[in-house]
Amino acid sequence: MSPNRHELALINATKFGNVKTYQLDKKGKPTSKIRAEALRRLIVGLALRKGGKPDCVTQKGISIENAIITGKLDLDSWAGRLPDVPLVLPHLSFKNCEFEDVITCKGAFFQSFRFIDCTLKAIFGSHAQFSGIVDLRGSKISGGNLTTGADKNYSILFQNVKINGSLVLSSSEEKRFEAKGIVNLDDANIGGGFYARGAFFSNDTVTDKAAECILSFNGARIRGCVFFNTTNSDDRFEAKGSIHFNGARISGTFEAKGAFLNGGKEKLALCFDHATIEDGVFLGIEELENNAGQKNKPTRFESIGEIRCIGARIGGEFHANGALLCNEGGDCLNFESAKIAGSVQMNAIDYGDTDSNSYRFKAKGRIYFPYAEIGGALSFNGAALCNHKGYTLYFDTTEIKGNVFLRPTKHWVFESIGSIRGRGAHIGGWVIPPYFKGAHK
Numbered sequence: 001m002s003p004n005r006h007e008l009a010l011i012n013a014t015k016f017g018n019v020k021t022y023q024l025d026k027k028g029k030p031t032s033k034i035r036a037e038a039l040r041r042l043i044v045g046l047a048l049r050k051g052g053k054p055d056c057v058t059q060k061g062i063s064i065e066n067a068i069i070t071g072k073l074d075l076d077s078w079a080g081r082l083p084d085v086p087l088v089l090p091h092l093s094f095k096n097c098e099f100e101d102v103i104t105c106k107g108a109f110f111q112s113f114r115f116i117d118c119t120l121k122a123i124f125g126s127h128a129q130f131s132g133i134v135d136l137r138g139s140k141i142s143g144g145n146l147t148t149g150a151d152k153n154y155s156i157l158f159q160n161v162k163i164n165g166s167l168v169l170s171s172s173e174e175k176r177f178e179a180k181g182i183v184n185l186d187d188a189n190i191g192g193g194f195y196a197r198g199a200f201f202s203n204d205t206v207t208d209k210a211a212e213c214i215l216s217f218n219g220a221r222i223r224g225c226v227f228f229n230t231t232n233s234d235d236r237f238e239a240k241g242s243i244h245f246n247g248a249r250i251s252g253t254f255e256a257k258g259a260f261l262n263g264g265k266e267k268l269a270l271c272f273d274h275a276t277i278e279d280g281v282f283l284g285i286e287e288l289e290n291n292a293g294q295k296n297k298p299t300r301f302e303s304i305g306e307i308r309c310i311g312a313r314i315g316g317e318f319h320a321n322g323a324l325l326c327n328e329g330g331d332c333l334n335f336e337s338a339k340i341a342g343s344v345q346m347n348a349i350d351y352g353d354t355d356s357n358s359y360r361f362k363a364k365g366r367i368y369f370p371y372a373e374i375g376g377a378l379s380f381n382g383a384a385l386c387n388h389k390g391y392t393l394y395f396d397t398t399e400i401k402g403n404v405f406l407r408p409t410k411h412w413v414f415e416s417i418g419s420i421r422g423r424g425a426h427i428g429g430w431v432i433p434p435y436f437k438g439a440h441k
Contacts, residue, residue, distance in 0.1 A: 001035075001037065001038060001041075003038055004033075004035075004038075006022065006032045006033060006034055006067070007034055007035065007038045007039075007042075009022075010034060010039075010042065010062075010064065011042060014042060014062055017061075018063075019063040019064070019065060019093075020063065020064050020065070020067075021065040021066060022064075022065065022066040022067050023066070024066050030066045030067055030068050030096065030097065030098055031068070032066065032067050032068065033067070033068045033069075033070050034064070034067050034068070034069055034070070035069075035070055035071055036069055036070060036071035036072055036073040036074070036101065037071060039062075039069060039073060040073060040074060040075060042062060043062060043075065043078075043089060043090065043092065044075070044078055044089065061090035061091025061092060061093065061111065061112075062090055062091070062092055062093065063091075063093040063094075063095075064093070064094050064095070064097055065094075065095040065096055065097070066095075066096050066097065067094075067097045067098075068097070068098045068100065069097060069098065069099045069100065070100050070101075071100065071101055072101040072102055072103075072104065073099065073101070073102075073103045073104070074104050075089065075103070075104065075105040075108045076104050076105060076106045076107060076108065077106065077107040077108060078105075078108045078109070089108060089109060089110045089111065090110075090111055091110075091111045091112045091114075091132070092110065092112070092113055092114065093112075093114040093116075094114065094115050094116070094118050095114075095116045095117055095118070096116070096117045096118065097115070097118045097119075098118070098119045099118065099119065099120045099121060100121070101121055102121050102122045102123070102124060102144045103120065103121075103122070103123045103124070103125075104123075104124045104125070105123070105124070105125040105128050106124060106125055106126050106127055106128060107126075107127045107128060108125070108128050108129075109128070109129045109130075109131075110128065110129070110130045110131070110132075111130070111131050111132055112130060112131070112132030112133050112134070112135075112165070113130055113132075113133070113134045113135070114133070114134075114135045114136075115135070115136045115139050116135065116136075116137050116138055116139070116172060117137070117138040117139060117172055117174055117175045118136075118138075118139045118140075119139070119140050119142075120136075120139055120140070120141045120142070120155075121141070121142055121143070121144045122141060122142075122143055122144035122154050122155055122156070122157070122181065123141070123155075123156050123157070123158075124146055124154070124157045125156075125157065125158050125161060126157055126158060126159040126160055126161065127159070127160045127161065128158070128161050128162075129161070129162045129163075130161070130162070130163045130164060130165065131164050131165075132164060132165045133163075133165035133166055133167075133168065133192070134163050134165070134166075134167050134168070135166075135168040136168065136169050136177065137168055137169075137170050137171065137172040137177060138170075138171055138172025138173075138174060138175035138176065138177055139175075139177055139178075140175070140177075140178045140180075141155035141156065141178065141179045141180065141181065142155075142180050142181070143155045143179070143180050143181020143182075143203070144181070152182060153180075153181040153182065153203060154181050154182045154183075154184065155179035155180065155181035155182065155183050156179065156181075156182075156183045156184065156185070157182075157184050158184065158185045158188055159184055159185070159186045159187060159188070160186070160187045160188065161185065161188045161189070162188070162189045163188070163189070163190045163191060163192070164191040164192075165191060165192045166190065166191075166192030166193045166194070166195060166224060167185075167188075167190050167192070167193075167194050167195070168195045169183070169194075169195065169196045169199050170195045170196055170197040170198060170199060170227075170231070171197060171198035171199060171231050171235040176198055176199070176200060176235045177196070177198070177199040177200065178199070178200045178201075178202075179199070179200070179201050179202070179214075180202050180203065181203055181214075182203060182212070182213070182214055182215075182216070183201060183214065183215045183216070184216045185216065185217050185220055186216055186217065186218045186219055186220065187218070187219040187220060188217065188220045188221070188222075189220070189221045190220065190221065190222045190223065190224070191223050191224075192223065192224045193222065193223075193224030193225045193226065193227065193252065194217075194222050194224070194225075194226045194227070195227050196226075196227065196228050196237060197227050197228070197229045197230070197231045197235075197237065198229075198230060198231035198235030198236065198237060199228075199235075199237055199238075200235075200237075200238045200239075201214045201215050201238070201239045201240070201241065201243075202214060202238075202239075202240040202241060203240070203241055212241050212242070213241060213242045213243070213244050213268075214239060214240065214241030214242065214243070215239060215241070215242075215243040215244070216243075216244045217244065217245045217248045218244050218245070218246045218247055218248065219246070219247045219248060220245070220248045220249075221248070221249050222248065222249070222250045222251065222252075223251045223252075224251060224252050225250070225251075225252030225253045225254070225255065225279070226250055226252070226253070226254045226255065227255050228255065228256035228259045229255055229256065229257050229258060229259065229286055230257070230258035230259070230286045230288065230299045231288075232288050234288075234296065236258060236259065236260055236299060237256065237258070237259040237260070238259070238260045238261075238262070239259075239260070239261050239262065239263075239269075240262050241262075241263065241264075242263040242264075242267065242268040242269060242270070242271060242305065243261065243263075243269070243270045243271070244268075244271045245270075245271065245272050245275045246271055246272070246273045246274060246275060247273070247274050247275060248272075248275045248276075249275070249276045249278075250275070250276070250277045250278065250279075251278050251279075252278065252279050253277070253279040253280050253281070253282060253316070254277050254279075254280075254281045254282070255281075255282045256270075256282070256283050256301060257282055257283065257284055257285060257286035257299075257301060258285065258286030258298075258299030258300065258301060259283070259301055259302075260301075260302045260303075261302070261303040261304070261305070261307075262303075262304045262305070263303070263304060263305025263306070264304065264305050265304060265305065265326075265327065265328070265329075265330075266305070266306075266327060266329055266330045267305045267306070268305055268306050268308060269303045269304060269305030269306060269307055269327075270303065270305075270307045270308070271307075271308045271309075272308070272309040272312045273308060273309065273310045273311060273312065274310065274311040274312065275309070275312050275313070276312070276313045276315075277312070277313070277314045277315060277316075278315040278316075279315055279316045280314065280315070280316030280317045280318065280319065280342065281314055281316070281317075281318045281319070282319045283301040283303075283307075283318075283319065283320040283323050284300070284301055284319050284320055284321040284322050284323055284349070285298045285299070285300055285301070285321065285322040285323075285349055285359055286298065286299045286300075286301075298322075298349075298351065298359065300322050300323060300324060300359050301320065301322070301323040301324070302323070302324045302325075302326075303323075303324070303325050303326065303327075303332070304326050304327070305326075305327055306327050306330055306331050306332060306333075306334060306365075307325065307332065307333050307334070308331070308334040309334065309335050309338050310334060310335075310336045310337060310338065311336070311337045311338060312335070312338045312339075313338070313339050314338070314339070314340045314341060314342075315341050316341060316342050317340070317341075317342030317343050317344070317345065317376065318340050318342070318343075318344045318345070319345045320333075320345070320346045320361065321345055321346065321347045321348075321349050321359075321361060322347075322348065322349040322359030322360070322361055323346070323361055323362075324361075324362045325362070325363045325364065325365065326364045326365065327364065327365035328364050328365050328387075328388075328389075329365065329389055330365055330366070331365060331366045331367075331368045332363050332364065332365035332366065332367065333363065333365075333366075333367045333368065334368045335368065335369045335372045336368060336369070336370050336371060336372065337370075337371045337372060338369075338372045338373070339372070339373045339375075340372070340373065340374050340375060340376075341375040341376075342375055342376045343374070343375075343376030343377045343378070343379065343402060344374055344376070344377070344378050344379065345377075345379045346361045346363070346367075346379065346380050346383055347361055347379055347380065347381040347382055347383060347405075347409065348360040348361055348381060348382030348383060348409045348411070348412045349361075349409075350382075350409050350410040350411050350412075358409075358410070358411050358412070360382060360383065360384055360411075360412050361380070361382070361383040361384070362383070362384045362385075362386070363383070363384075363385050363386070363387075363392070364386050364387070365387055366387050366390060366391050366392065366393075366394060366418075367385065367392065367393045367394070368394050369393075369394065369395035369398045370394060370395065370396045370397055370398065371396075371397050371398065372395070372398045372399070373398070373399045374398065374399065374400045374401065374402070375401050375402075376401065376402045377400070377402035377403045377404070377405060377429070378395075378400050378402070378403075378404045378405070379403075379404075379405040380393075380405065380406050380414055381405050381406070381407045381408070381409050381414065382407075382408055382409030382411070382412035382413065382414060383406075383412075383414055383415070384412070384415045385415065385416045385417070385418065385420075386416075386417040386418060387417070387418035388417065388418065389418075390418060390419070391418055391419050391420065391421050392416045392417065392418035392419065392420060393416070393420045393421070393422075394420075394421050394422075395421070395422045395425050396421060396422060396423045396424055396425065397423070397424040397425060398422065398425045398426070399425070399426045399428075400425065400426070400427045400428060400429075401428040401429075402428060402429050403427075403428075403429035403430045403431070403432055404427055404429070404430070404431045404432065405432050406431070406432065407432055
């Protein structure tokens with residue numbers, strides 16, 4: 001195939017390892033078009049020919065800014081560039097590019113993969129391997145079907161993928177990361193962390209409100225931390241659908257401070273069944289500074305639906321101070337048979353001299369801890385628990401090695417509208433409720 005003028009310019013830039021930056025129109029939109037097949041031939045070494053043999057591109061890889069990629073980019077099963085098979089595919093870097101069709105790279109082997117502030121349809125890359133980072137900061141992925149007529153809408157399908165670096169799905173300095181289809185990384189192996197600060201996940205094709213899992217890490221191995229926090233630009237992590245980490249193993253902390261998880265009423269918002277988190281879990285208040293160094297108003301963690309951690313293992317503490325958990329008629333937090341090495345804290349957080357500046361921990365639904373083991377204290381200082389249909393706090397046969405705190409804070413006393421039950425529980429310290437308010441004690 002004969003390259004067009006934009007493709008020729010890219011080939012010439014790639015020979016010297018340079019970034020090819022195309023001009024934008026008056027509205028700041030890309031207009032230069034590169035055919036996906038021409039790009040594929042360049043990536044796999046077929047576009048640069050010497051003596052009839054494919055040539056490798058430079059070690060700096062391919063970097064493109066402000067282009068439109070037309071057609072489907074098919075890199076399935078490329079493990080190297082002939083004739084030198086051990087060489088993996090080069091670094092790929094795209095910024096502010098538009099991809100009109102899906103990208104497929106199932107079973108391929110890359111050095112690194114960067115799509116910054118790009119517009120994408122979907123990426124299908126199960127069993128792919130990346131020796132470096134996978135970075136999709138600020139990109140918008142509309143979602144697509146794996147096969148014609150398939151009923152599931154995917155943004156990213158990375159089952160059994162291996163990433164030696166980190167996976168970054170965070171907002172960039174200019175744009176928010178958005179995925180409007182399922183992101184599936186079941187059984188993935190990630191050598192670094194998973195960053196989704198300020199990201200937005202949804203699935204527009206789901207008719208039953210937020211009924212489907214939209215972010216799945218079942219059986220995954222993440223050797224760093226997981227961050228679902230709010231960013232300095234005030235982009236809040238949001239998920240309209242359930243998030244699953246069933247059987248996953250996370251070597252660092254799991255942080256979702258200031259996040260909003262909407263799994264739907266009486267459905268799952270976040271699931272850690274039989275997962276292992278080697279450090280702590282933090283779902284509380286996010287405090288950030290703006291670009292001028294001034295503190296922004298704190299953002300609280302909120303969830304609609306059940307946070308379920310049946311049989312989970314947490315190596316540090318569990319903090320949800322100042323959070324708002326809503327699942328009326330069901331469990332808003334389920335830790336059945338879980339083991340938590342540190343304390344469990346669900347306290348009110350006071351800021352300033354008035355209660356309008358405080359964030360009271362609130363749970364609308366049952367908090368369920370049967371057969372759990374807590375290595376430190378269980379603390380609900382200043383919290384408000386409400387369950388009109390039964391128990392607010394249930395910890396039968398639970399082992400708590402520290403104290404149980406139901407104390408007041410500066411602005412709030414502990415309140416329970418519903419019963420508290422802990423038959424057969426073993427508490428190593430004291431139950432300390434000097435002030436108590438509620439319909440049932």
